[in-house]
Amino acid sequence: METKKEIMTKDKIVSLYMDYVLEHGQNPKSVFHFAKANDFEEAEFYTFFGTFEGLEKEIFNLFFENTLELLDKNSEYQEYDMKNKMLGFYFTFFELLTANRSYVVQALKHDSNPIKNLVKLTTLRDSFKKYISLILTDDHRIQQEKLQNFQEKAIQETAWMQLLLTLKFWIDDASPAFEKTDIFIEKSVNVSFELMNVAPMNHLLDFGKFLFKEKIYSRQ
Template sequence: MAKKKHINANDIISFYMDFVLEHNEQPKTVYAFAKHNNFEEAKFYAHFGSFEAIEKGVFQAFFHNTLSALEASEDYQNFQPRNKLLSFYFTFFENLTANRSYVIYALNKHKNKLKNLMVLKDFKTSFTNYIHGLGIELIETKQERIDKIQQNTLKESAWMQLMLTLKFWMDDTSASFEKTDIFIEKSVNTSFDVLNIAPLKSLIDFGKFIYKEKIQMN
């Protein structure tokens, strides 16, 4: 049988996911994996350096598929950061649900939980960059070091929130994972309510006004 000629990264990811779900383990070698799926071994290395790279690529693919779907929506483009993030969560977890068996396998593969989280390393970078790009309003101090700390804290807290949601989803046994939907809505809305700086800005402005008036009176 002639080898498949047109193999892209998504094809290899799909082959890999099918293999591990059918065999509950990684292929023994890249050669055996390529032979099993009828393509040249060199095609594998054109896209990935190892099976571990594929595992990271799976979650990157989930992220990029989510973002592509959102950015194709005109409504999404006009959303405020809160609704953009909510849309991201709902779409991302739809992608995870469509591939739930693989996600559960990948994140429970090792007894060492930290080792399991290594497959999310590249995805974390993409997600935290996405959070930064949302333009979530923070208190502007005009102190570069403090503003940078604020941004880093925002990105890390957003990542922790996503990890908590992922854990909740993995443990969720409700029909259509409706409890996860409720968790997403409440957690994202709560985080934005905590970040709401409008009242604090008003308080700061009021404090500046009082200070200015007191100086003038003296």
């Protein structure tokens, strides 16, 4: 009796690709060779991905999506304020990265040009920025509407840079169970939310509006 051939899925191709990279110490030379080595049709790859580059971007985005899935299953997470949601995201995200550390480190150190390695994180970047926008609360928004859009983009970019710095720290971390990364996460998130405190900015803007009105009315 002929053995039924396994149906390829997106997750299966991702898993095979990560295994290939780890086992061979390099990326496959072509989609044809990758498919042949894993006994599936080349066309099945293109059902889900256009290039290896697109697949690599999706791998890091899957870490992000899996993180949110785990967080959504936690009823307590839904009640967290923005700061604790960020901490929950970081600890869960880096737990998933640690489970796949060999691949992540190899992927992000593959090219001598760090810019080319960062390209693999572009889809993750877009997803992470949307996540920041979703958890951003009024406590961290400037009251003046005209400045809110600028402020939100600034917070997204700052949060992304913080994630990159944490990722770099984690890659270089040689402490047992990456305990120094946990400390780094907690301290960096605490500092970032101290800097995000918009109360002084709102007071400054209100004072500026007051001075402006006083100056205008004093001329009448």
